[in-house]
Amino acid sequence: MDSPSDLVQLVYVSTATTPFTPAELRELLRSARAKNARLNVTGMLLYHDGNFIQALEGPRDAVAAIQERIALDPRHHGMLVLYQTRIETRSFAEWSMGFVDTTRSGAPLPEGFSSFLVDGDLSKSLIREPRAARKLLETFRASVRR
Numbered sequence: 001m002d003s004p005s006d007l008v009q010l011v012y013v014s015t016a017t018t019p020f021t022p023a024e025l026r027e028l029l030r031s032a033r034a035k036n037a038r039l040n041v042t043g044m045l046l047y048h049d050g051n052f053i054q055a056l057e058g059p060r061d062a063v064a065a066i067q068e069r070i071a072l073d074p075r076h077h078g079m080l081v082l083y084q085t086r087i088e089t090r091s092f093a094e095w096s097m098g099f100v101d102t103t104r105s106g107a108p109l110p111e112g113f114s115s116f117l118v119d120g121d122l123s124k125s126l127i128r129e130p131r132a133a134r135k136l137l138e139t140f141r142a143s144v145r146r
Contacts, residue, residue, distance in 0.1 A: 009057040009087045010067055014079040016050040028075075041066060042092045052076065057090050 020028065025047060036042065041058035054070075056063050063084075071079050 006060050007058065007087050007090070008060045008063050008084060009055060009091065010063050010084040011053070011055045011082045012067075012070075012079055013051065013053045013082060014070075014076040016052070016076050017074065019050040020047065020075075035066070039066070042090055042095050044092050044095060055092060057087060057092060 029045070032045070036056075036058075039058060039062040041056055041062050043054060043056040045052060045054045056066055067081075070076075
């Protein structure tokens, strides 16, 4: 069981150094899911045309260790933490790492979809209103099967 005083959620955006192939995305997810399960970290990752938005949640130390590893990963750049906050309960408790590749899905984009994923830039709205990123991720969680 989680200790609420130690539980945090981190949301960040970044851009791939080069676009990921489907095989590279599968390998990234396989590795992340295994590590996250060992560390009791859950979350959601969205990918679109080389851009990522990710939520990580779990024990503070575990999330900090993952954040440090991600920041040093040469496969992406421009990591910008939109917010990190203590949480009482997880938004993605049943997802070791939920994932959506909006580039290839062909599915209609949900309400709250931010243009930074399409335009390849960090939208001013996400920077001004970082909690919009959480809403975007939660919308995907609600509309996508695990």
